[in-house]
Amino acid sequence: MELRKGLEDIAIKETSITYIDGELGRLYYRGYSIFDLASFSNFEEVAYLLWYGKLPTRHELDDFKSRLAEERSISEDISTFVKRTAKFGNPMDILRTTVSMMGLEDRSEGDLIGKAIKMTAKIPTIISLIQRTRRNQEFVEPDPSLSHSENFLYMIRGERPSPSDTRVLDVSLMLHMDHEMNASTMACLVVASTLSDIYSSVVAGISALKGPLHGGANSEALKQFMEIETPDNVEKYVMNKLSSGQRLMGFGHRIYKTMDPRAKILKEYANQLSKNEEIKRLFEIANRVEEIGIKILGKRGIYPNVDFYSGLVFYAMGFDPDLFPTIFASARVIGWTAHVDEYLKDNKLIRPKAIYVGDLGKRYVPIEER
Template sequence: MELRKGLEDIAIKETSITYIDGDLGRLYYRGYSIYDLASFSNFEEVSYLIWYGKLPTQRELADLKSHLAEERNVSEEISTFVSKVAKTANPMDILRTAVSMMGLEDRREEGLVTKAIKITAKIPTIISLIQRTRRDQKFIEPDPSLSHAENFLYMINGEKPDLNFSKTMDVALMLHMDHEMNASTMACLVVASTLSDIYSSVVAGISALKGPLHGGANSEALKQFMEVESPDQVEKYVLNKLSTGHRLMGFGHRIYKTMDPRAKILKDYAREVTEGKPTERLYKVAEKIEEIGIKILGKRGIYPNVDFYSGLVFFSLGFDTDLFPTIFASARVVGWTAHVDEYLLDNKLIRPKAIYVGDLGKKYIPIDERQ
């Protein structure tokens, strides 16, 4: 039996959801290029595409938008819980528990996608409740007249966002929506394969995403930019970091051997939302780190990934840095639930093997005879 650590290059299912060409740096949702979707589409339309396998008609899109807007409010029990722990607990722990509470409250017999819509609609409300409670700010009720991305920013910042900010948020969420068989999606499928419920699967996904090797890298990339005072100090910073055995955060990917297309798209939005603002210095530092990093690491196939610019984008839009993984989860829940739905069409319990390397036939020694 061959040992493949991390299940690298092992396929566990067929999918029509997402295709990644790591060598050419291409990403497709249901056959549509991520560049086209980022340019012309929006969160709700791409969610419909991923859940239902096709682009919606005007009526179908309007129905989904209405359904998402209707489901944004959370119960008083969840609201009370989040408010009590917001200032002391890890945001991903809060989100994980709140989604578990949703499962306790939802006893209706409904389709998986219907439940997925509920979870997707409520997560931004939970995130905004965390941030505003910690800042001693009054909670902002969801506004059903706003789009998913607009409402998310409205609940965070207390004012309706301009077109540039809402489009940036919309695209950032789209880019994080799915990425084939990553660690958190795999965690969701392991749970789903036992025929557990969708809330338990999403809780597993959130738990996996909490890890710094998966969902926490964008905040680390942002901290990197904050450590450098100006672009002319970047080369010294990068050389020192690499020579002392440290990684450039936001660089490298298991699949991409060129620049992550999501990073290319987010770079443009990071430039736009920082222009003329205090965060513009961070963008210029990031751009220089990208340039120097590619010059040194690109020959080894190590390039910026989605985390490199996403933290800067989320920070510029008004989010606290430790909330970044929760924003990631708020988008990736669409992909998680779509993959669960797809896998259950031809379910097989996920049960891999391990290669035993211990001893056999040991003699049992009674406890009073052990030294």
């Protein structure tokens, strides 16, 4: 039996959801280039595309938007739990628990996509409540007349965002919606393959996304830029980090061996948002880290990934750094559930093997003799 650490280069299913060309740095959702979707589409349309496999007609999109908007409210129990834990809890732990609570509250059978719509609609309400509670601000009720991203920013800020800020969040969320068979999607499939429920799958996805090697890298990347303080410190910082065996956060990817296309788009937005001194300085630092990092690591196929600039974009939009992985999850829930839906159409219990390297036939020693 061949041992493939980290399941590298193992395919576990056929998919028509997402295709990544890691050599050329291309990403496609349902056959559409991410660059085209980022230029012409929007959150609701891409969510529909990933779940239903085609772009919606005007009528389908209007229906779908209302369905999403109607599901934004959270229960009293979830709201109380968030308010009680927001000031000390890790936001990913809070999110994981609240999705679990949603599963407890939803007694209905079947309708996987309907449940996915509920989670997608409610997660931004939970994230906003976490941030506002911590800042001792009043909760802002979701406004169903606003688009998903406009409402998300409205609930965070307490005022209607500008169309350009709404567009930045909308595109950022689209870029995070799916990414083929990453660690968190795999975690969702492992759970789904036992015929457990979709909330349990998403709880597993959130748990896997939390780690700094996956969705936790966005806040780590920003932390890194903050630690560097000025562009002049970049070279020394990067050299020290790499020579001491540490990793540059926001760099490297199992599939991309060139610049992640999502990082290219987010870099443009980070530049666009560099209006005040702090963001301008962080953007300059990030640029310099990118340049030096590529000079050193590029020859090994290690380049900036989605998390390199996304943290800076989320920060400039007014989100607290430790909330960034939850924003990632708020979009990735769409990819997770689309993959679970696809997998269950031809389900096979996921049960790999381990190669046993221990001893056999040992004599059992009674406790008094050990």
